[in-house]
Amino acid sequence: MVNRYDELYQGFRWEVPERYNIARACCGRWAEDRARFALYWEDESGATAAYSFWDIQTAANRLSNALAALGVRRGERVALVLPQRPETAIAYMAIFQMGAIALPLSHLFGPEALEYRLDHAQASVAIVEPTTLANLWAIKERLPHLRHVIGVGGAREAGVHSFEALLERASAQFNPVDTAANDPALIIYTSGTTGAPKGALEAHRLLIGNLSGFVHSHDFFPQPGDIFWSPADWAWAGGLFDALLPTWAFGLPILGYRGKFDAEKAYYLLGKYGIRNAFLFPTALKLMMKAVPEPNKRFRLNLRSIMSAGEAVGVTVIEWARAQLGVTINEMFGQTEINYVVGNCQAAWPVKPGSIGR
Template identity: 65%
Template sequence: MASTDRYAELHAAHRWEVPDDFNIAHACCSRWASDRSRFALYWEDESGATSAHTFWDLQREANRLSNALAQLGIARSDKVALILPQRRETVVAHLAIYQMGAVAVPLSFLFGPDALQYRLDDSETKIAFVDPQSLANLASIRAALPHLAAVVGVAGASADGVTPYESLLAPAAPRFAPVATRASDPALIVYTSGTTGPPKGALMPHACLLGNLPGFVHSHDGFPQPGDLFWSPADWAWTGGLMDALLPTLYFGQPIVGYRGRFDPQRAFELIERYQIRNTFLFPTALKLMMKAFREPRRRFDVNLRSIMSAGEAVGTTVFAWAQQNLDVTINEMFGQTEMNYIVGNSHALWPAKPGSMGRPYPGHRIAVIDEAGDA
């Protein structure tokens, strides 16, 4: 816990630095790709398959995909849906779409036909990427989507009218001239959960990544530090997985672990041990499952976590104390929504963190409670 409270100092000193021109793909990959030994992604799935990829690897593949998508007619501001789990191709597709000036529409691979149809129709998506799990749900509604011109199958997803990912990339050149984008240009549409009506598509500019960084850095106690390695089971289709894990980690030129498979407490600890993961974002439900399964995890697993961020609901005093006593980590809780993410939270090394408290406005943010007249 913080021995001194530096919050006021940090909040007062913060200044936003948002360039006129900014592109997520450049910030998260191409500027790091010249170092061919710099790893960006370690990946595995529940079958035991593994792979590792440098920023250079991802950039070359993203260039080929950008060229291939251009051949299919994708241009600036066109929508491309990614109905994919944590996979290499998911990362590559995001980069390829952003550097074209197109708009990514990440959608959960767990969505059923009705949920997919609403979002794909509302966003006027032109191309959708699917894996074997999401293909079946898309196939049943494809005829009802007039804007959808093509479907790309990843990881062996195949059917009539589906272009295999490998076939799409095969003739494409590995060099691509990125489109210049303003920081305010649209980059992605993330849909809300729809708890107060139909899901709403939140259109986010490239600069939204910069807006997430103060919260991300502070919630992981000064990320990045030497030896940091990130993993989160959060779906990369949600703001939590995309903006609280994948993109900010890559922004700092740091590697992330991707895992395709259902969450399981033992697998989670095995993953943390195997890769010596140092930083993670875990929902309170996941933390509770891990605590229930392994009250003293370090008796069985060699874990050396440095930071844990949690959000979605209150962690609670029991889990908070368990992490301190058994993982030697103070959990930094955070609050954010699809439309306004990483605005309030903790950074226990810099200001006191209380279990169950969502914290204070992160540097760069001012929060107020207003009445019906709009007065604070």
């Protein structure tokens, strides 16, 4: 193949506007087209839903107004203790467009992990679901900055605001604030492998910084018919900047799944929704290879690109994916503070197992 690395390198220029907001880039500008799908969603019970960008924007407008009515102001931190569900994506857009700061927290965190991060970030509002409410409630009295808790999907306790009721009462019209590209958008905490977790304050422009890597590690995303899925938690930098936000930045749909990762279910989702692009951890790929070594004999797959990160994929999995999935996996490396650092693009230069970049 022709190695295009030098051509791409020489032709690349950063284009960062002075004014920029993630919500406008990922949703607002697409919302006028009511036929443009943003999100397909399913959970492990079999419940399904579909949302256009207009649906997401309308709900985000209502939530922005509801948060403002609760006293949330520009620069305040709003915590999301939620798995992959529509309300999670809606909340991000609502928080970003009102100039507040999103604080994504894993739905798997226990009380101690939640308490440290919520207290350190001085979050004023937390949005939870039934599986995460109990852990928050156990520490609520030790969080002096936390003024309000919003529950989605039936998360109820005395004093918890119903997400659905708040949106029903709020206006669907909202004027987004004007933000600079360098204004803060979110705080993501490191894992804390060396000392206490550190909160990385990340600006709206961080999305721009990740798009070039995303485009190349998905072999020049977007292409006609592309639709994305990743089991990566939307509270993690990878789930946000390697899945949800860049997909929406190009106005294309993503699949959200609320449930534990299962290899058979992964194949089912890939086939049912005609997924073309995926971000899958090496562990997930190994589980899929072991569970169904020859997936095309059982599932109708239409994959075009796979990006992987977290550890080395390995020669065996790369060769299996080429033979059985028809895709050469592009590996990448990222960090919480900036996410995408370096990665492969098999459509532009030869990929060597165990190596990232050129």
